[in-house]
Amino acid sequence: MLIEQLINGLTLGSIYVIVALGYTLVFGVLNVVNMGHGEIFMFGAFMGVVVTNILGWPLYIAFVVAIVVTGILGYFLETFALRPLRGKEGVSHLAPLISTIGVSIFLENVAHHFFGSGNQPFRTSLSELKFVLGSTTVYYVQIIIFVIAILLMFGLTFWLSKTKAGKALRASAENLAVASLLGVNTKRTITQTVIIASAMGGIAGILVGIAFNSVNPQMGLSFGLKGLAIIILGGLGNVRGAMVGGLILGMAETFIVAYGDSGYRDAVAFIAIIVILIVRPQGIFGTATTGRKG
Amino acid sequence: ACGNSSTDDTESADSDDVVKAKVGVISYLTGSGASYGEAITNGINLAHKEITELGEVDIELKIEDSAGKQEEALSVAQKLMNSENVDAIIGPTLSTEMQIVGPEADLNGVPILGTSNTAEGIPQLGEYVFRNSIPETLAIPASVQKAIDKYGAKKVAILYGNDDVFTKAGYDTMKQVAEDLDLEVLTTETFQLGQSDYKAQLTKIKSLNPDLVLASALYNEGAVILDQARKMGIDVPFVGGNGFNSPEVIKIAGDAANGLIVATPWFAKKDDEKVKKFVEDYEAAYGMEPDQFAAQAYDGFYVMAEAIKNAGEADRDAIRDALAEIKDFEGVLGNMSFDEEGDIIMEPTVLIIEDDEYVVFE
Amino acid sequence: MVLEIKKISKNFGGIQALTDVSFSVEEGEILGLIGPNGAGKTTMFNMITAMYPPSSGVISFVGNPLSNLKPHQITEKGICRTFQNIRLFSDLTVRENVMVGNHCRLKTNVMQSVLRTKAQKAEEARVLATSDEILEVVGLANDKETIAKNLSYGAQRRLEIARALASRPKLILLDEPAAGMNEKETNDLFNLIKKIQTLNITVLLIEHDMPLVMRVCSRIIVLNFGKKIAEGTPSSIQNNKEVIEAYLGVEEEDELA
Amino acid sequence: MLGELINPYYLQVSSFILINIILAVSIYITLGTGQLSLGHAGFMSIGAYTTAILTLNYNMPLVLGVIIAAIVTGIVGTLIGIPALRLQGVYLAIATLGFGEVVRVLFINWDGLTNGAIGLSGIPHLGREIFNLSKSMGIEPDMFGLKNNQFISLAVFFVLLIITISVIWFFVRQNNSRIGRAFSAIKMDEEASEAMGINITYYKVLAFGQGAMLAGFAGALYAHLMAYISPSDFDYHRAVEILIFSIFGGSEVIWGSIFGAVFLSAMPEFLRFINEYRFMIYGALLVLMMAFRPQGIIDVNMMNRFKRLMPKKRGEKKHGTGNKEDQ
């Protein structure tokens, strides 16, 4: 059972990682926690349902459609909920939190309206493919999810730290005016980032659909909250932190069910962040703010 | 799909000898459980249409949304009772809402009939509070007993949603039943509303090899649990509470739904004229098969209309008394009566899903 | 002796910002603290006001060591500062900024504030009077109701000083108050510092504006790379070879003109 | 006579609005020192459960239950406020969100005490208690020409109204004092505040504790208003709702938060006719609102303009810097 639970934990953790990366990326650039990310993720999952179940098209098209649709949603989110607040004077740093919460409420209810409130079946042949290793059954989906998470993490790390675009992004994150004085087209940089982050949410959505056959308008919230916990756990804006945090959480949740009390599963994430923040207020991998005094 | 459009009783008889009454409906129409409210509202609307056509009573419907929240349910109830001056209320959808609304209706002297509340103690909230939904305490023992008889099961695993009133209440009953029947409970696992991944719990359950899984879940989570369990190789039958009973289970879980046993007041394939007609009309009107909530609401409205007719006037107290008098009412659910507290008296049917279809479990 | 710095060192994860610096500030004097950029002057202020703990060394104020105190306790003891990068409460009015400065001299608690007791009312009246007085001193009496962030840069610098004065310090630490001021404004600042001295407040001044420093200070300490390299009267400092080399440079007026 | 006019429906909605006002003020206090809490639903639930358990299991009088509930929550808030000092901005927001979730999960799992997800029912109802009390004193509703239910709704409304006004009065006065000045200074620049002699530890914990206590107090009132509580009443959505009251209405001034609570609690009632779309509209409204008026509907400028419009009764100036009448 141990190995099976380990695989369960890794699968869940990998999905958490992908969701968390979306949060981290947007936070990294904009210093904004995008509360609408969970719902964008949920839309990705529904796109999978629409394409494979309703239209009966193949799975890869579902990925394409989900990426496109969530990318567009990201674009709208940036245009309507974030951009108007940016660089405006007297805007509290809470404002984007609220406006993205607005987006999440809006999207959740739109999903209700179009897809109904219940679960929608997401059935693909891919989710049936498996092989047996000793006494454990492993599904290909589980491996695919894990690999995608790893790839996304390395891709992002490389992009942020090594490429020019990544540096431009970090510069924009810190100071929009300065970044633009240095020649960065900040508007484009930011829009791109939000779109990429949202598309990652779309990918995660489809993966959840395949792995768990559970797609409903409320899933944005439950995964979203976990994603939030993870980025705090790992340190805001920190890609490696999101990876480690996500995997740890997936494992922890699985193991508390397996060897502890499943009633506390949803609390694990938050107990962990409370403990960690008390010990290390900047998260596991976060760097202490290097503010100068005086 | 719902809303205010339902008040168009254009062709109703305008004669003076029929009783005119106004009935308020509190339903869960927006939010995560909206599909329950929708089914309920559909059932009521269908019944309302038929009754209006019959012309024996002239009932005006006033449907309000509570979004499944207690405060909203209470506000809406106050609105119906005091601004709309309704003569009786049907709903609200959730037992938690009824917990709040029931006493208030009682205080206002407005008869209220729950058609989907399955928690314990609902009619006991007050003189004016009734329900025609069978409580879990009635349904679950019936289904578990049958499953044990059939499969000779001894060892069970229990899985339930611990953060929802309904599933938690179902679990309490399951636990009691397991004790009463001397079953060995291998493990008790919980999950939370809206969860997607049940693999950790199921892996654990699988490793313990139970003869039977008792699952107190709403169909949304329940169907996904079945799907994941079957994929994982758990092939034993599941016994669910009555929130698990829905055609949606088959839609979501497909073949994985086979082997689910539920006790329910409602069986759509029943060889009965009334039932057949109801299913047909419902499908024609709403494009889907009615579930138990639709059926209970449908019957509930008929019961209400019957009471209003018997009361002979649109008087709250008279309607209450007439409701309490209802005996051997024949509806699509079968034969029902109210006991002295206002609770339903009825035999549930035990069903099992076989070949992607609910059939009577014998 | 108002303030005594004994062998203070500060290390920021490998960067040695201060090494064994010792000096003392005498009652009533205006002491200059100068040195090249990055010499550790602001860091010294941060040590004195307990914003950072020193890595080693002791700071004593009127004879008592200041270790293990929080910044606000330092202020209560009678040391207050201004910031190199202006840090006003930017959305409060000028007067409110000064009133906040007076906070640690007030006593009323939550209940008294809510019930508006006699004592509380009297205290509030006193704060108002004190604030207006101080604003008069720094020349902001006409801007009382202006929101701080709408003040011009020079006025903001003066408000910083006013806010610090409101805590009724025995010792005030000024971090580059003349930065961004033109010569005329600097001249006004000179007068203000002198006026502060007459209020029996000792002044420790960081400043790169040499004409101002030389005119206003009675004594000067020079830091370089975190070490004290000189101490003395303005004229001795001006002629100190090491200081000229590290900091002052050779007057190049004629070359350029 | 009077009876015709008094509609329990409006009184019911108004009573909820009053509770929401208290909640909005509770978050306003915390926000006033720059601390963003998403844990107020958690505090609310602690208050609600405390009084519910005390009154149900120990037969404690309702009034005492509510007071103890507020105190207990205040203590919990203070205990949470201390480690929370180390957290800034979003970290604090998410950590407090986590706190709320942990409390909720705890109440779900602590079956013996809380009855788990099923919740506690039969909690003494504020209105019905007053009704019984006045009956025992020989006062009958029909003496005022009221029906029983009207009397109960009216009594609840008046009690809550008085409580709410007192709460507002308390915090307006506190704001206009040295305490209020310290709060706003800390909100703007913690380090500078500390350097100016403000004990930021004390004031931040004070604000956090006061906010928690008030939320717990509101929760306790809620329990006695509903007579039934369950953990799902105090979930993430509640926490967000409370925060939105304040941010939407304006978190710079107390009146903003109050306005937000009134407007947003009343709005869904007005939007009932477009039922299906009302939450979409609610979401869109938040987005628009932040785009065009990120500081909230009511801000400092608006308050100042408002005060200028009433020259006679020159209102209290923010932070008590102002005029003589105030003192």
Add this chain to the structure above:
Amino acid sequence: MLKLDNISTFYGKIQALKSIDIAVEEGTIVTILGANGAGKTTMMNTIAGLLKPKEGTIHYLGIDVTGRRPDQLLRNGLALVPEGRGILATMTVLENLEMGAYHRSDSEVDADIEKVMDRFPILRERKEQYGGTLSGGQQQMLAIARVIMSRPKLLLLDEPSMGLAPIIVADIFKIIKEINEAGTTVLLVEQNARQALKVADHGYVLENGKVVASGTAKELLQDDTIKKAYLGH
């Protein structure tokens, strides 16, 4: 090279610039003087595209560039070192320098980094340190080094000597002169009027958002009213 016609800029309702006309000839150093709050920073930010003027036009290299974004202007060689330096606090010194060359795609970037680090050795020493932890003066040097990396044609400097040690101030002016001699036109805002006028060819005096005097540096240095107001004696 740069020409401002009738420029007015507002902060909300507050008018900070009132119909400003200014011209900068190629190859020269032009300095802007003025008391605190006169509008100097506003003017620089308007030219660099950070603020949009409400009225008037800006011509740069003969083209109307009013309303262009800063990054577009930088691509054409117009660079600003903002007041307060604009160091990226969470990026290292080296990354700050690299960001200076963000819009460049030539192969000489690395060589240029070496060059500026030769000029400011402290930057080489602190290469891996976060920008935010440098002292005020070190940050100022980094800001200038970084803007050099962008190889500007027209360089706008807003109070580059603020908060610098006298010895560095002298250095900074020397560097400005050198940059200018290497072919970059400089528009310089300074409080340090005497020093500024010494390196400048031309000067403007701003007061309350208006140009109240202008002329060659020599003329201004000798003007009595200016002496009184800005030179202190």
